[in-house]
Amino acid sequence: MSPIDYDVVYRSPTTELERAITDVQGEIPAELDGTVIRNGAGLQKIGSDSFNFFDAPGMVLGVTFEQGKARVRGRHVRHPFVGEELAAGRQLKRRVFTNLPNRWSNLFNVKIADVAQHDVYSWGGRLIASGAMRHCELDPTTLDSRAEVDWGVVPKDHQMCQMPRVDPHEKVLIGFSQKPGAGADEIAFWEFDERWQARRAATRKLGGPAAFVHDLAFSERYFVFVENGTKLELLSALWGKRSIYHSLAWPKDKRPKLWLLPRNEGAGEAMSFELPEPAVTIFHILNAHERNGEVIVDLHAFSGPIDFIAGYPPELRSRQGMRIERGPGGSVMRFTVDPTKRSLEAKTLYSGIGELPEIHPMRQGRDYRFAWLTSQESDGGEPDPNATLWTHGVCKLDVQSGARSVWSAGASGFVSQAVLAPRPGATEEDDGWLLVFVLDGERATTDLVILDASNPAKGELARLHLGQTIGVPGTHATFFGGMKLA
Numbered sequence: 001m002s003p004i005d006y007d008v009v010y011r012s013p014t015t016e017l018e019r020a021i022t023d024v025q026g027e028i029p030a031e032l033d034g035t036v037i038r039n040g041a042g043l044q045k046i047g048s049d050s051f052n053f054f055d056a057p058g059m060v061l062g063v064t065f066e067q068g069k070a071r072v073r074g075r076h077v078r079h080p081f082v083g084e085e086l087a088a089g090r091q092l093k094r095r096v097f098t099n100l101p102n103r104w105s106n107l108f109n110v111k112i113a114d115v116a117q118h119d120v121y122s123w124g125g126r127l128i129a130s131g132a133m134r135h136c137e138l139d140p141t142t143l144d145s146r147a148e149v150d151w152g153v154v155p156k157d158h159q160m161c162q163m164p165r166v167d168p169h170e171k172v173l174i175g176f177s178q179k180p181g182a183g184a185d186e187i188a189f190w191e192f193d194e195r196w197q198a199r200r201a202a203t204r205k206l207g208g209p210a211a212f213v214h215d216l217a218f219s220e221r222y223f224v225f226v227e228n229g230t231k232l233e234l235l236s237a238l239w240g241k242r243s244i245y246h247s248l249a250w251p252k253d254k255r256p257k258l259w260l261l262p263r264n265e266g267a268g269e270a271m272s273f274e275l276p277e278p279a280v281t282i283f284h285i286l287n288a289h290e291r292n293g294e295v296i297v298d299l300h301a302f303s304g305p306i307d308f309i310a311g312y313p314p315e316l317r318s319r320q321g322m323r324i325e326r327g328p329g330g331s332v333m334r335f336t337v338d339p340t341k342r343s344l345e346a347k348t349l350y351s352g353i354g355e356l357p358e359i360h361p362m363r364q365g366r367d368y369r370f371a372w373l374t375s376q377e378s379d380g381g382e383p384d385p386n387a388t389l390w391t392h393g394v395c396k397l398d399v400q401s402g403a404r405s406v407w408s409a410g411a412s413g414f415v416s417q418a419v420l421a422p423r424p425g426a427t428e429e430d431d432g433w434l435l436v437f438v439l440d441g442e443r444a445t446t447d448l449v450i451l452d453a454s455n456p457a458k459g460e461l462a463r464l465h466l467g468q469t470i471g472v473p474g475t476h477a478t479f480f481g482g483m484k485l486a
């Protein structure tokens with residue numbers, strides 16, 4: 001018998017949060033100064049209609065640290081269509097994972113809505129919540145939603161990626177946009193300077209239409225991304241019985257492709273490499289960097305298709321006849337590309353699921369030693385041990401030696417991305433703290449746990465009780481040094 005219920009995981013925060021955190025076990029480090037913000041599901045239900053957690057209207061939740069004290073602020077990410085759904089008391093728009101409850105409303109319905117709940121980033125003085133199709137600017141003090149981001153020179157028929165990255169060395173924000181095409185999608189990389197002036201740095205036709213690209217990375221000379229070996233079954237998507245995501249197929253003969261696009265003209269040619277087994281589905285890239293002319297890309301790969309069934313609340317699962325099946329395994333892999341020989345070598349850095357990668361922000365695109373990952377460190381006591389989507393552990397991985405240091409929140413502790421807050425003035429890459437939102441499934445509340453980034457296995461330095469649940473711990477999270485929420 002499971003000690004906790006899935007209903008706890010899918011419980012939405014009923015109110016927006018705004019208070020000092022006074023219930024603290026341990027001590028908040030006095031030097032910890034700034035704000036960690038998580039983006040993720042906020043409203044799992046509208047009326048009696050529930051969503052896959054990737055489709056639930058988002059909530060940004062920030063905890064500000066200052067002089068050993070902390071305060072929390074949570075705001076729902078607002079979009080006009082969410083307001084219309086709240087007023088109607090039901091889901092009005094089809095999502096990528098969640099069809100409309102009335103099966104026939106999905107027939108030929110390709111107007112897919114996005115809720116900007118995947119990631120959160122800051123650039124050029126702006127704070128932005130991002131999703132697959134839209135990015136929403138937030139007030140950096142209150143987290144209240146402002147307007148949808150206008151991408152300026154990016155053509156309107158392009159869709160901006162969900163996870164842009166800051167290159168701290170070139171002082172640019174890097175993002176890609178995808179233009180859907182009947183024969184093949186086009187991908188374009190953009191660099192935004194601190195005044196948000198954009199430069200189109202590279203354009204490329206991909207291998208087919210509806211190309212599934214999630215994350216990006218960069219080295220000094222290249223933009224890096226993976227085109228998954230998927231194919232959209234268009235008739236299934238249009239027929240509307242299955243969701244858009246579940247209309248994706250992974251044909252046996254189609255491998256994921258690692259792409260390297262030169263950041264500047266004259267810096268070489270674009271190249272792609274089919275990734276070998278066990279790499280099948282790739283969401284996140286840890287980092288890319290160059291050494292002696294070679295390009296080294298570290299990423300997490302699942303060894304099979306990912307169905308995200310565990311992302312559906314139980315009532316939605318039973319209504320649609322979905323069952324959680326044991327998912328594929330995962331591994332952290334290193335691919336070394338020699339651009340002159342056009343060769344690729346593969347190596348496994350760690351065998352096991354290690355997702356939502358975090359590295360030191362100043363090591364983006366450069367040689368690095370450490371990554372922090374959410375990992376499957378607990379098995380058996382969860383609501384469903386087959387649900388590989390839920391992770392209970394945090395691990396520090398030394399990508400040079402393979403050594404790991406692990407902390408587990410236990411079978412009833414669901415963790416968010418472990419975010420690195422570097423110690424001010426630190427010179428070591430791992431000198432700082434890890435900030436992890438943990439849903440305690442037994443107590444049905446959310447805590448923020450502070451760990452020593454250099455050795456998470458040492459255990460909790462502090463646990464801050466938020467006093468209520470925020471449900472699903474989150475999709476991505478980021479630490480903003482020095483930023484203060486009201």
Ligand SMILES: [Fe+2]
Pocket residue numbers: 118163214283284476
């Ligand atoms: Fe992501």
